[in-house]
Amino acid sequence: MAKKNKPKSRRQRRMDPRSNGRGARPLARLSTGPCERSYTIVDYRLEKPTFTVRQVSIGEGVRYQVEGDLGGPVPPIRDSAYLDRKQCLEIYRWMLLNRKMEAALENLYKQGKVVGGVYFGLGQEACSCASAYALKPEEWLGPMIRNQGSLLVRGFSARDIMMQYMAKAGSPTRGRDASSHFGDIQQRNVVAPISTLGDLIPVLAGVALGARLQGRKIAVMTYIGDGGQSTGVTYEGLNFAAVQRLGLVLLVENNLWGYSTPADMQFLVKDLAERAIAYGIPGVIVDGTDACQVYDAAHEACERARRGEGPTLIEAKMMRMKGHAIHDAADYVPPPLLEYWRKRDPIARFEAYLLEKGWLTARQNLELIASVDRELEADREFAVNSPMPEPESAAGGLFCSDGCHDIRPKYAIPKVTAGKRSRLSETAGAVHLK
Numbered sequence: 001m002a003k004k005n006k007p008k009s010r011r012q013r014r015m016d017p018r019s020n021g022r023g024a025r026p027l028a029r030l031s032t033g034p035c036e037r038s039y040t041i042v043d044y045r046l047e048k049p050t051f052t053v054r055q056v057s058i059g060e061g062v063r064y065q066v067e068g069d070l071g072g073p074v075p076p077i078r079d080s081a082y083l084d085r086k087q088c089l090e091i092y093r094w095m096l097l098n099r100k101m102e103a104a105l106e107n108l109y110k111q112g113k114v115v116g117g118v119y120f121g122l123g124q125e126a127c128s129c130a131s132a133y134a135l136k137p138e139e140w141l142g143p144m145i146r147n148q149g150s151l152l153v154r155g156f157s158a159r160d161i162m163m164q165y166m167a168k169a170g171s172p173t174r175g176r177d178a179s180s181h182f183g184d185i186q187q188r189n190v191v192a193p194i195s196t197l198g199d200l201i202p203v204l205a206g207v208a209l210g211a212r213l214q215g216r217k218i219a220v221m222t223y224i225g226d227g228g229q230s231t232g233v234t235y236e237g238l239n240f241a242a243v244q245r246l247g248l249v250l251l252v253e254n255n256l257w258g259y260s261t262p263a264d265m266q267f268l269v270k271d272l273a274e275r276a277i278a279y280g281i282p283g284v285i286v287d288g289t290d291a292c293q294v295y296d297a298a299h300e301a302c303e304r305a306r307r308g309e310g311p312t313l314i315e316a317k318m319m320r321m322k323g324h325a326i327h328d329a330a331d332y333v334p335p336p337l338l339e340y341w342r343k344r345d346p347i348a349r350f351e352a353y354l355l356e357k358g359w360l361t362a363r364q365n366l367e368l369i370a371s372v373d374r375e376l377e378a379d380r381e382f383a384v385n386s387p388m389p390e391p392e393s394a395a396g397g398l399f400c401s402d403g404c405h406d407i408r409p410k411y412a413i414p415k416v417t418a419g420k421r422s423r424l425s426e427t428a429g430a431v432h433l434k
């Protein structure tokens with residue numbers, strides 16, 4: 001007797017390679033050739049440089065050389081669709097403070113007062129300050145080493161940062177770290193940087209998930225470099241955020257160098273924003289030296305996050321204008337590249353823009369610069385004269401074995417439950433407020 005075909009169960013249909021995975025009939029056979037799909041990457045830039053950095057052999061050795069057009073005119077700052085005069089002036093002030101604080105840190109290092117190294121965000125001030133400025137106070141930031149401007153915007157003072165570098169008793173980690181590994185999960189909602197590149201991304205995705213379980217519609221922002229974005233954990237963290245529609249804003253800071261490796265030798269995609277396509281999330285390109293572009297893209301990504309629509313990847317293109325850290329003279333960088341980006345200095349261009357727009361008079365500008373200098377000098381003086389920690393304090397406050405720390409979860413018990421569905425990804429659309 002001929003064996004009758006039994007109707008397939010839903011699970012069998014889902015596993016059937018000819019089915020479309022949702023239990024529907026197999027896809028219609030294609031009668032024409034393969035089709036092409038296209039994706040959109042939003043590009044805010046007013047200038048799209050086309051040069052590349054190549055490694056060339058010179059005798060026994062190698063060096064890097066720039067090929068392409070470096071002679072184009074410097075682009076103007078793009079008017080912001082959201083920022084008013086007062087906000088622009090605030091961002092400009094943060095950028096000035098960011099730069100001047102780092103210049104002070106370099107001097108402190110050269111005076112032998114810094115314990116360890118110093119990292120600089122020279123040329124990246126617009127990216128740090130204007131992005132962090134897009135967050136609301138109750139939202140969260142996970143900065144990396146170059147985002148000292150973001151820390152200032154979130155409420156750390158230049159005094160805190162200078163004391164941290166000098167490992168002073170009054171520094172955020174009370175002398176236990178002499179670099180950037182500090183945050184504040186109580187007041188400023190800043191997660192401490194993690195040196196292992198990419199690891200902050202799943203952590204911040206977790207913060208966004210925690211916030212959602214609390215029924216909070218917030219944005220959570222973090223950064224990764226052009227080098228660090230190649231790590232596996234970057235993929236895992238961002239993919240998790242994408243699948244769960246978490247409110248993560250990831251700024252990929254493409255400053256053209258990962259230590260001494262040029263971006264052109266790290267990946268083949270034209271723009272790192274294209275990586276967003278593979279995650280199924282929006283990808284945006286901005287000129288990282290234009291504070292208005294950075295703010296607008298960050299603001300739009302934060303609004304998307306607040307609406308529960310998931311993460312956004314923003315690629316900010318700019319140049320690391322110093323070595324990896326103070327010990328690195330960066331003589332592997334071709335001088336014409338530095339010259340090109342020096343003309344695109346984020347602070348000088350923003351200053352000229354504000355003056356030209358009439359949002360800042362020459363006199364107001366001088367007053368503003370003087371006020372930043374005064375603030376910085378007072379902070380520097382305080383930091384230099386503040387005491388080092390008592391030696392015996394080194395052993396304390398590291399482990400909480402005897403109840404010495406009162407560690408409480410920031411948001412305590414979740415306020416939302418996920419109905420009957422168990423897959424986390426479904427909770428985005430099926431949360432019930434208690």
Ligand SMILES: Cc1ncc(C[n+]2csc(CCOP(=O)(O)OP(=O)(O)O)c2C)c(N)n1
Pocket residue numbers: 146195196197224225226227228229231253255257258259320324
């Ligand atoms: C997983 C991992 N690999 C290597 C390092 C060592 N490391 C620290 S910074 C750095 C270069 C990072 O370059 P990029 O991500 O472009 O950031 P940038 O320094 O340019 O801001 C490297 C290789 C690390 N910290 N973590």
Ligand SMILES: [Mg+2]
Pocket residue numbers: 225226227253254255256257258259320
């Ligand atoms: Mg880099």
